[in-house]
Amino acid sequence: MHSFGYRANALLTLAITILAFMCAFASFSDNFNSLTPTAQVQVLNINWFQKKPDGDDEVSLTLNISADLQSLFTWNTKQVFVFLAAEYETPKNALNQISLWDGIIPTKEHAKFLIHTTNKYRFVDQGSNLRGKGFNLTLHWHVMPKTGKMSANKLVMTGYRLPETYR
Amino acid sequence: MDWQGQKLVEQLMQILLVSFAVVAFITGYVLGSFQTMLLTYAGGLVFTALVTIPNWPVYNRNPLKWLDPSEAEKHPKPLSANSGSKKKTTKNK
16 A cells, blocks of 8 residues: 555455446345336237148237336336247147247337237247137236346236137 | 555545545435436546545555664564665655
8 A cells, every 4th residue: 555556456445346346236126126127919900821832831910019017117127028929839840939029129218118019029930820819918028127137037927719610 | 555544545535436426326316317427427536536546655555664773683583684674764755
């Protein structure tokens, strides 16, 4: 501590150590938040439903997605990644998960939304199992914090049953 | 900077930084703004740097009292005659 340089070095080292502790505490404070996101999805229409030439079923949907994810935005949240998945069971696979729509929510102001859209990614089954198949619509989200561990959770919503015939 | 000053400056550095960190964390958490926390802490860091890094006069209140060279010559050491010592009562830093 006897010279200018030593004092500057000591100050910087201590400051960064304390900053690391502050970030750790900020990350720890995430445990005290109550997260109460809500979401609803409606399947408005089946645009088309067909068997592709290679034998796999494909369906195109029109969806109404409304969600309120504002409670996910705490002081330690950088952004939230959210995606809507269709989940169903087939004889071959216990869980088929197909992403129909996704989005990155940058701020709390954008966390309450209502989106009217067709499925952003193709809804194709691995096989020909979709006729008459019921599936769950699940909203998954991944919270990216400013410091600390990413967290993920999901909300299972009312499902939908596809028609028995192609159209 | 003398010995007492170095001790004082180290304590000041620790106390100031930790207090600013606590204040910054509480402010940030209450206002729900991570940026506020970082800015408050950065302000505290600048303040602490200004207080502790320059060699302020307050850190030089207890200068070392070196023996006068003539005093040392009266009590020579057995092996080496200590000829290099200078009078440093007005030592800065």
